[in-house]
Amino acid sequence: MDPGLLAQHVFNGLMLGVIYALVAVGFTLFFGVMDVIKFSHGDVVMLGAFTALAVAAGLTGMGVTSHPLMLLGMLVVALGLMAVVGALLARLLVLPLRGAPAINVLLITLMAGTVIREGVRLFYPQGSNPKPFPRLLPGGTVEIGSFTLRHDSAILFVIGVAAIVGVHLTLARTRLGLAIRAVAQDPETASAMGIPFTATVLATFAIGSALAALAGVVNGLYYSEISFNLGLLLGAIGFSAAVVGGLGNVYGAILGGFLFAALQTIGAVALPFASAYKDVFAFAAVIVLMALRPAGLLAERSAERV
Amino acid sequence: MIAPVWPALVALLVSTAGVLGLLLAEQQWAVIAIVIAAGVAMLMATRMGWDDRIRRSGGTHARTVSGVAVALVIGMTFVLREHNFALLMLCTVLLTIVAGLGLTIQFGHAGVVNFAGAAFFGIGAYAAAVLANKTALPHPLVILAGGACAALIGSVLVLPLLRTRGHYAALITIAFGILFKTFLEVNDALGGPQGLKVPGFVLFGHAFNDPIAIDDETEWSFYLAYAGLSLVIAAAAYVLVRRLERSWIGLAFDAVRLDETAAAAFGVNVAAWKIAAFSIGNFLIGLAGAAYAMMTGFVAPTSFTFGDSLILVSIVILGGLGNALGLVPAALIVVLLPEKLQVIQEYRFLLFALLVIVILLVRPGGLLPRPMRDYSAGESR
Numbered sequence: 001m002d003p004g005l006l007a008q009h010v011f012n013g014l015m016l017g018v019i020y021a022l023v024a025v026g027f028t029l030f031f032g033v034m035d036v037i038k039f040s041h042g043d044v045v046m047l048g049a050f051t052a053l054a055v056a057a058g059l060t061g062m063g064v065t066s067h068p069l070m071l072l073g074m075l076v077v078a079l080g081l082m083a084v085v086g087a088l089l090a091r092l093l094v095l096p097l098r099g100a101p102a103i104n105v106l107l108i109t110l111m112a113g114t115v116i117r118e119g120v121r122l123f124y125p126q127g128s129n130p131k132p133f134p135r136l137l138p139g140g141t142v143e144i145g146s147f148t149l150r151h152d153s154a155i156l157f158v159i160g161v162a163a164i165v166g167v168h169l170t171l172a173r174t175r176l177g178l179a180i181r182a183v184a185q186d187p188e189t190a191s192a193m194g195i196p197f198t199a200t201v202l203a204t205f206a207i208g209s210a211l212a213a214l215a216g217v218v219n220g221l222y223y224s225e226i227s228f229n230l231g232l233l234l235g236a237i238g239f240s241a242a243v244v245g246g247l248g249n250v251y252g253a254i255l256g257g258f259l260f261a262a263l264q265t266i267g268a269v270a271l272p273f274a275s276a277y278k279d280v281f282a283f284a285a286v287i288v289l290m291a292l293r294p295a296g297l298l299a300e301r302s303a304e305r306v
Numbered sequence: 307m308i309a310p311v312w313p314a315l316v317a318l319l320v321s322t323a324g325v326l327g328l329l330l331a332e333q334q335w336a337v338i339a340i341v342i343a344a345g346v347a348m349l350m351a352t353r354m355g356w357d358d359r360i361r362r363s364g365g366t367h368a369r370t371v372s373g374v375a376v377a378l379v380i381g382m383t384f385v386l387r388e389h390n391f392a393l394l395m396l397c398t399v400l401l402t403i404v405a406g407l408g409l410t411i412q413f414g415h416a417g418v419v420n421f422a423g424a425a426f427f428g429i430g431a432y433a434a435a436v437l438a439n440k441t442a443l444p445h446p447l448v449i450l451a452g453g454a455c456a457a458l459i460g461s462v463l464v465l466p467l468l469r470t471r472g473h474y475a476a477l478i479t480i481a482f483g484i485l486f487k488t489f490l491e492v493n494d495a496l497g498g499p500q501g502l503k504v505p506g507f508v509l510f511g512h513a514f515n516d517p518i519a520i521d522d523e524t525e526w527s528f529y530l531a532y533a534g535l536s537l538v539i540a541a542a543a544y545v546l547v548r549r550l551e552r553s554w555i556g557l558a559f560d561a562v563r564l565d566e567t568a569a570a571a572f573g574v575n576v577a578a579w580k581i582a583a584f585s586i587g588n589f590l591i592g593l594a595g596a597a598y599a600m601m602t603g604f605v606a607p608t609s610f611t612f613g614d615s616l617i618l619v620s621i622v623i624l625g626g627l628g629n630a631l632g633l634v635p636a637a638l639i640v641v642l643l644p645e646k647l648q649v650i651q652e653y654r655f656l657l658f659a660l661l662v663i664v665i666l667l668v669r670p671g672g673l674l675p676r677p678m679r680d681y682s683a684g685e686s687r
Contacts, residue, residue, distance in 0.1 A: 031473070037473050037476075093663070093667075096667060097666070097667075097670070100670050101627075102472060102473065103413070103419070103623070103627075104623070104666055104670060106473075106476065107616075107619065107620060107623055107662070107666065108662075108663055108666045108667070110616055111620070111659040111660075111662045111663045111666075112659070112663065114613075114616075114655060114656070114658075114659035115656060115659045115660060115663070118653075118655045118656040118659065119656065122652065122653065122656065232612060232613070233484070236480055236481075236484055236612065239477060239480070240477060240480075240481060243473065243474055243477040247473060247474070276488075276491075276492035277488075277489075277492055279484065279485070279488045280485050280488050280489045280492070283481040283482070283484055283485040283488075284481075284485055286477070286478075286481045287463070287466055287478050287481050287482060287485075288466075290466045290469070290470055290474060290477065290478050291465050291466035291469060294466070294469035294470045294474060295474070296474075
């Protein structure tokens, strides 16, 4: 294959990988502190994107035309609001079901996701149609041979990677990160050591949901279009990535996100059948991977796993 | 003291009347009134301890009560003989119950999660479409083959499912469900997004799609024949699941679900029982899918999405995980209500999701939680 084209596919794959990793990190953080899967996560991604879209419309209505300013406003509102939504979901649906079968938590958050999805479809103006997402990033390109690098994609990639590094630093270096890791390891002991359990859980859900909002905005800016049902597939992909990486392990989720994107890219360009089969290939590969490494690629603890 | 038979019979009669009313109601206020009445009756039954008396009476006189239940459903189809839509709804509810029975064996009894219910339903449906179009196989065998195909294709997932559990196992089935639907959409041989037409069911030369002419003026709905077919399948599946549950096989399933290590220590072959439960469950789901495809005459990938799998799972949890009887009210709520409540048509998924959330919060065991095993009661087994 032509090296330029190859580089193009690799970059597209990396870009997808960043979005997936942002979603997967949320799944794995929630699993870490509560041992639950919050399946409304994909729909929080979607809600974040729609919040940003609403903010953009509002700012345009108020006469703001500066793109960086609009972007800043969108990010602040979407991330902040989704952090609150995430914490609320945890407070109202996940914490009350502590001790109930895991399947109940999975189902109740799935239903919460349905409520969010249907809410956007019904109550956002013309919510059932795909919406154009404003192109707020500079649109130029850099051409190196047959490899075309769009400026906006490069910026999005950097933003995504920065967010992932930020999460890593938060977990590894801050007091909050220490509290999250302690609660993830052993909630009882952490409580005994004076770490507030509920507050830590809520903070974790807030961080994870803010990341979801960021993923939603990045996704919107990258594809220039969002729709109310983008959360279902993105949620399933994020969940797959988190599980393949090993639930509870942040680095596993990041690895899983990039791996899933790689599988999709390989399925689309490198395999003999039509590119429409890329998701079939990627999910089949996930099933095979789970059969080979039932505890995920980077399994740490051995609670639920085999 | 032997529990009297009448509480169960009264409960059956009242619920049949309610369902019949719901099926026939044309005014929105009537539908809403019936729904409210059902909710109040449910609450009263719990508060006043009637539910316990009904359960004991039903357990003691199992045969009589089941016989009456079947007779009542037959009576109901007869009342509805000229109402196409109501009969279609009734058949859909019955076949949904069959699929729910499959899921009940899988994760109600043996604890094997399956978030790809709609995919296995779809496998049965597509298998029926292909076999009925391309082969001369008699149609009852086509439906059985639909179930067999679902069980067979499901066996691909057996190895990864045996090696994982909990959320990891859930992911495998979710991935399979999404994979299956995407595959159907991009595959030309199976009709792609447009799907396939399915010929109607033919039994001993009688085409089920022909209306049943009684005399020159009266014609009974052709769905009457399908209602009979659905009822036979549903009754057989129900008996199978109840028998399995009560037998030593059911005990083995329960042991596997509750504690794999302990079960293995007592000599229960965990892997074998998980495979058995998964395959029997998929067989039932595929069976329901095949019958449904032949009834509606059409299969398309959009009917077998991840969302549809979730609806099946919520039926099983709403009814009370592991309780086959609970599937009946749950399937009625999930299948019938959105169709009848045209007022909420647009908002039905929203309200339905909220309803499930509320039930999970206030009644985590479901509408009819699975009762303890009781071998003492029963006139005969």
